[in-house]
Amino acid sequence: MKHRLFWPVATLVMLILINTIARSQFASITVRDGRLYGALIDILRQSAPLMLVSLGMTIVIATRGIDLSVGAVMAVSGAVALTIIDGSTDPNNVGVVMLAVVVALVISLLLGVWNGFLVSLLGIQPIIATLVLMLAGRGVALLITEGFITTVNSTPFEFISTGYLLLPFAFFIWVAAAAVVGLTERRSALGVLTEAVGINPEASRLAGVRSRGIIWSAYAASAVLAGIAGIIYASNIKAADANAAGQFIELYAILAVVLGGTSLMGGKFSLAGTVVGVLIIQTLESTMLFLGVPSAESPVFFAVVVVVVVVIQSPRLHRVARDFVRSARARRAAEPSLDAEVVG
Amino acid sequence: MRSQGVRKRQFLGLITVLAVALAACGGGSSSDTTAGGEGAATTAGESAGELVTVGFAQTGSESGWRSANTESMKTAFSEENGFELIFNAADNDPAAQIAAVRGFINQGVDAIVIAPIVEDGWEDVLQEAADAEIPVILEDRTVTAPEDLYATWVGLDFKREGVYAGEWAAETFGDTPTKMVVLEGTTGSAPANDRAEGFDEATAETAIEKIDSQTGDFTRDGGKTVMEGFLTKYGVDGIDLVYAHNDDMALGAIEAIEAAGGVPGEDIQIVSIDAVHDGMQALIDGKINYIVECNPLLGELAAGFVNSVLAGEEVEKRNYVEDQTFTQEQAEEALPDRLY
Numbered sequence: 087m088k089h090r091l092f093w094p095v096a097t098l099v100m101l102i103l104i105n106t107i108a109r110s111q112f113a114s115i116t117v118r119d120g121r122l123y124g125a126l127i128d129i130l131r132q133s134a135p136l137m138l139v140s141l142g143m144t145i146v147i148a149t150r151g152i153d154l155s156v157g158a159v160m161a162v163s164g165a166v167a168l169t170i171i172d173g174s175t176d177p178n179n180v181g182v183v184m185l186a187v188v189v190a191l192v193i194s195l196l197l198g199v200w201n202g203f204l205v206s207l208l209g210i211q212p213i214i215a216t217l218v219l220m221l222a223g224r225g226v227a228l229l230i231t232e233g234f235i236t237t238v239n240s241t242p243f244e245f246i247s248t249g250y251l252l253l254p255f256a257f258f259i260w261v262a263a264a265a266v267v268g269l270t271e272r273r274s275a276l277g278v279l280t281e282a283v284g285i286n287p288e289a290s291r292l293a294g295v296r297s298r299g300i301i302w303s304a305y306a307a308s309a310v311l312a313g314i315a316g317i318i319y320a321s322n323i324k325a326a327d328a329n330a331a332g333q334f335i336e337l338y339a340i341l342a343v344v345l346g347g348t349s350l351m352g353g354k355f356s357l358a359g360t361v362v363g364v365l366i367i368q369t370l371e372s373t374m375l376f377l378g379v380p381s382a383e384s385p386v387f388f389a390v391v392v393v394v395v396v397v398i399q400s401p402r403l404h405r406v407a408r409d410f411v412r413s414a415r416a417r418r419a420a421e422p423s424l425d426a427e428v429v430g
Numbered sequence: 431m432r433s434q435g436v437r438k439r440q441f442l443g444l445i446t447v448l449a450v451a452l453a454a455c456g457g458g459s460s461s462d463t464t465a466g467g468e469g470a471a472t473t474a475g476e477s478a479g480e481l482v483t484v485g486f487a488q489t490g491s492e493s494g495w496r497s498a499n500t501e502s503m504k505t506a507f508s509e510e511n512g513f514e515l516i517f518n519a520a521d522n523d524p525a526a527q528i529a530a531v532r533g534f535i536n537q538g539v540d541a542i543v544i545a546p547i548v549e550d551g552w553e554d555v556l557q558e559a560a561d562a563e564i565p566v567i568l569e570d571r572t573v574t575a576p577e578d579l580y581a582t583w584v585g586l587d588f589k590r591e592g593v594y595a596g597e598w599a600a601e602t603f604g605d606t607p608t609k610m611v612v613l614e615g616t617t618g619s620a621p622a623n624d625r626a627e628g629f630d631e632a633t634a635e636t637a638i639e640k641i642d643s644q645t646g647d648f649t650r651d652g653g654k655t656v657m658e659g660f661l662t663k664y665g666v667d668g669i670d671l672v673y674a675h676n677d678d679m680a681l682g683a684i685e686a687i688e689a690a691g692g693v694p695g696e697d698i699q700i701v702s703i704d705a706v707h708d709g710m711q712a713l714i715d716g717k718i719n720y721i722v723e724c725n726p727l728l729g730e731l732a733a734g735f736v737n738s739v740l741a742g743e744e745v746e747k748r749n750y751v752e753d754q755t756f757t758q759e760q761a762e763e764a765l766p767d768r769l770y
Contacts, residue, residue: 109663118691125662132655225521233497235650235678237708248689323650323682325708330649374644375659381617381645 090347093399094362097345101369102126105376112376121250125372131254133368134247135160135315136338137361138260141267142308143339144360149304150284150352151205151212156312156339158223159197160332163316165230166190168238168326177240186243191313197223198309202302216305220336227328237325247321256318263311268357277355280304284352342367345395366395481514484736485534486543489570490522494706498770499570499726503543506729513733524548528555535562541736545570556580565739569728571620577747581739584731584749586724588621592628594722594755595673595701599629600636602699602719608636608670611660612643613653613683615675621724622648625675625703638671646679653682658689666692674702677709677721684717695719705756707770713761721761723754726770 105112105125115124139156146153170186171177197219204215249255271277282290283297291297312332320326344350345366346359370391374384397403484507488500500519507515516539520527524547534542535558542564546552549572556579559566568583599610612629615622622645630640642660646652653674660669666687674680680702687694694700694717702709705723712718728751738745756764 111662123662123690125659128658128662132658228491233491233500234494235708248685319651323654323685325650325681327650327678330647330651371655372659375656376663378642381614381643384645 090356091359091362093395094346094359094366097395097398098362098366098369101366101373105369105373109376112372120252122253125376127254129365129368129372130257131247132371133364134254134256134260134318135332136335136342136367137364138263138311138315138318139308139332139335140339140342140360140364141260141264141357142311143336144343144346144348144355144357145267145271145280145304146212146308147340147343147348147350148280148284148352148355149301150287151301151304152340152350153201153216153305153308153312154213154336155197155201155216155219155223156308156315157332157335158220158227159194159309159312160316160319160335161224161227161326161328162197162230163190163194163313164320164326164331165227165236165328166193167243167317168236168320169230171238171240171243172236177238178242180242183240183242187246187317190317191310194309194313194316195306198306198312199302201309202305205305206298206301224328227326227331231326231328233328235325235327239324243321244324245321247318256322259314259318263314264357264361267307267311271357276300281353281355284355338367341392345392345399347399480512481509482512482541482736482740483514483516483537483539484541484543485516485531485537485539486518487527487530487534487545488517488519489527489545489547490519494708494770495704495724495726498706499545499728501770502727502729503569503732504729506733507543507736511733513736520547522547524551528552531555532558535559535564538562539564541740542566543732543736544568546573547571549574553579565736567732567735567739569732582735582745582747582749584728584735584751586753587750588624588724589628590750591703591722591724591753592625592630593632594628594753595625595703595720596629596632598720598722598755599638599671599673599701600633603636603638603671605637608638609641609664609668610638610671610673611641611657611664611669613646613656613672613674613679614643615645615648615679617645619648622675629673641669646674646682648676648678650678650682650685653679654686655682657683657686661686661690661692666690666697669698672698672700674700676724677702677704677706677712677718680718681708681712684712705754705768707765707768710756710761710765710768713756713758714765716758719758721756723756725751725753 102113112125115122115127142156143153167186167190170189171182174182176182201216201219204210204218205212245255247256251258271280279295279300282295283300287297316331319331342363343360346356346361346363348355348359370388374387379387486503486507489496491497491500504515504517507513516534516537518530520530527547528551531542531544532555542559544566546568552573552575556566556575560579566580568580570585572583572585612626614626641664644656646656657672672680672683674683680700683700684694687698692698699719700717701720702718703722703724705721709718709721713721731749731751735745
């Protein structure tokens with residue numbers, strides 16, 4: 087009936103409207119030193135880690151899997167990068183920062199390959215396979231940082247999350263990531279094959295789809311994206327906080343994917359939907375701050391809004407509502423006196 | 431900070447409880463063998479010298495504060511000081527911690543030190559320790575179990591930390607109308623509740639107005655995100671003072687203020703609690719204005735109490751450690767000598 091992104095986008099617009107009505111400066115964007123500032127710009131910047139993780143999660147969920155280890159991968163990636171920069175003699179050297187980022191991403195990739203190995207080759211249930219790394223990964227990150235929060239002062243590293251090119255640099259990172267993932271999936275047959283694997287792994291295998299490789303690469307991609315997210319997180323606070331980095335992000339990522347209209351049953355997926363889903367979550371976080379919802383009540387507030395959004399999007403509710411409207415019309419049509427008004 | 435693990439890891443905990451339950455079943459036989467060989471081990475220990483065997487059940491390693499606390503305990507309970515320390519970090523899993531304490535009882539240690547992860551559920555295992563005549567010393571957080579089940583408690587007074595921070599604010603701002611925002615610790619945690627209460631009491635009579643308050647979960651990222659929200663809401667000029675329940679959130683707030691074009695410590699003053707290394711450095715750099723210490727170096731005191739209790743001396747049930755406060759000048763003097 088309508089475009090499937092209608093409800094997610096409508097929700098996002100509604101949230102922004104509510105905020106703007108409550109406090110007009112929510113929508114205001116100011117220019118200072120050639121940079122744009124404002125609550126909406128903050129949302130675009132702050133959503134970077136969740137966005138990257140959610141894009142990866144979308145692909146994994148499309149293969150009928152799930153990746154619980156993304157938060158732990160974030161922690162490891164940040165810890166590796168900062169330990170390298172911290173140990174170097176010249177933290178402000180761009181080369182050192184590049185090396186640190188590359189090493190962190192390679193290690194993230196290896197973690198993803200491990201997940202993929204457990205799921206695609208050994209056939210372990212994804213929720214269990216990635217749980218292993220979810221629990222162990224954070225411990226590894228803590229070992230790397232020796233239980234302390236490693237802090238660095240490195241201008242090039244800070245630029246990743248806090249730098250500006252008119253708009254926040256972190257925003258460009260996630261737009262680029264979304265574009266790369268989108269083009270790879272949708273401009274080639276990969277997206278269709280991923281959906282085929284998710285809808286029926288056995289049938290697609292028999293049809294000649296190399297489902298093992300597709301599943302494996304989905305976990306690898308998810309881990310690399312989580313690795314980038316970990317670097318952005320660490321860059322934002324100039325520190326590797328192995329305990330807090332990416333905590334519970336896997337759950338928010340799953341939520342973002344679902345809000346964007348992708349089914350947890352696998353198969354059809356919508357990357358654009360996930361992008362909108364992440365922006366909804368991030369806007370909702372800002373909303374709680376802007377409306378001044380007390381800390382103790384904010385989880386309830388968050389939950390209520392999420393439930394309302396999910397219910398509004400439910401196709402079954404739409405069907406019930408349609409039937410109701412139709413039967414009401416039919417009843418009124420039976421009463422000629424009201425007929426003209428209703429139809430008019 | 432140290433209490434955040436309890437709430438934030440509930441989901442993780444739920445899963446690890448299963449793993450621990452399995453591990454506990456598997457470990458049952460091994461602890462039996464330990465108990466069987468216990469007599470021999472104890473005799474060997476006694477003949478080797480008068481080392482006092484102490485089991486220490488730590489919460490985990492969730493923060494810089496906790497790491498410093500662990501180091502302090504390991505130093506105080508060293509062999510040079512006449513102790514043999516059996517260390518266990520439970521990774522913030524209450525069930526694993528209770529299992530660890532039970533392990534200490536089975537091993538027949540001379541004394542047990544616990545940094546409880548949660549307050550509740552300690553009655554049974556403390557009773558077992560009492561039955562085995564092993565004294566228990568609690569450090570840091572407390573328990574709800576009856577006082578006669580443990581020998582003593584040593585820790586910090588979170589409310590007084592809040593009062594100290596509030597007293598500084600009252601002295602600095604007094605009758606000047608001041609707009610303050612608060613970065614709260616993890617919602618519902620004891621340090622967050624008590625530090626808020628103490629501060630509010632100390633500033634009740636002043637012109638300091640709390641315009642907003644949100645949780646930053648004791649993390650840098652949380653502090654930064656919440657502060658960014660406050661800054662877009664009120665602007666740099668609309669906020670005069672930030673009260674952060676720990677240094678990490680204050681460090682996040684500094685980042686946010688600088689990104690918004692303000693000067694932390696001048697345009698917006700900052701008071702926080704903890705005095706970890708990075709926080710003290712920011713204080714020296716003039717980005718934080720005042721820090722109340724939350725001293726993690728409880729090892730010496732705990733060791734002292736273990737010795738007193740084993741010698742049969744009477745000790746107070748509750749022992750508060752005096753916290754220091756630091757201005758920018760005092761921080762500069764103190765930082766080189768600090769151990770954490």
